[in-house]
Amino acid sequence: MLRSHQKMSEADIEQMNEMRKRDIPISRIDDFLPSLVEGYENVPYITRDMHNVNAKQRRERGLDVDLCLRYLCECKANDPVFSYKKVIDQDRVLQRLFWCDGTSQIDYQIFGDVIVFDAMYKKNIYLSPLVVFFSVNHHNQTVVLTATLVADEKDETYVWLLQ
Known part of the structure; x- marks a missing residue:
């Protein structure tokens, strides 16, 4: 979990976006992901990374x-x-x-x-x-x-x- 090794892959981002389209909050996505990859230790990023990606997408699309x-x-x-x-x-x-x-x-x-x-x-x-x-x-x-x-x-x- 070193900061330099934390990275959301394109597949992770796409999966998060699909869940967000269904109005699932990031906190719930974070609770759900470990069950997909058999534990928290297998999730290579933290909740803050998901929030950062989401905010960046909103800025780029002009949604804000x-x-x-x-x-x-x-x-x-x-x-x-x-x-x-x-x-x-x-x-x-x-x-x-x-x-x-x-x-x-x-x-x-x-x-x-x-x-x-x-x-x-x-x-x-x-x-x-x-x-x-x-x-x-x-x-x-x-x-x-x-x-x-x-x-x-x-x-x-x-x-x-x-x-």
Whole structure:
């Protein structure tokens, strides 16, 4: 079980994908696999490897973006002042995603005298900066005003963001 020897074969990945298509969670797949190969010692990878392969496939297929945009559409349906904007490049890759709910817009009107923004650098699985705009309310509590996920930190990205 040395890390350098842990590897999912193409057959293992295909088997996992077939089980995932039937809505079997990875934890259940991990419980089932040892019975196929006569013991845990014969499974050459760990649960984390299955999660990593699954996440990589989702990123490559753009499933996370589709789910996120679908979720934002639902938020817009439930909150009429909710807003979001996206920029997708010619390769259909999401470059920028901005969102703000109704409560945050009210907070901006009340507490928007001083706004701070912080780019949390490459702390997510996409290695993209997450830019959060926030302020402080009359109780000295942080109030999140909006958030944006960006693919780069070019000048035009921040101009778009601030507009």
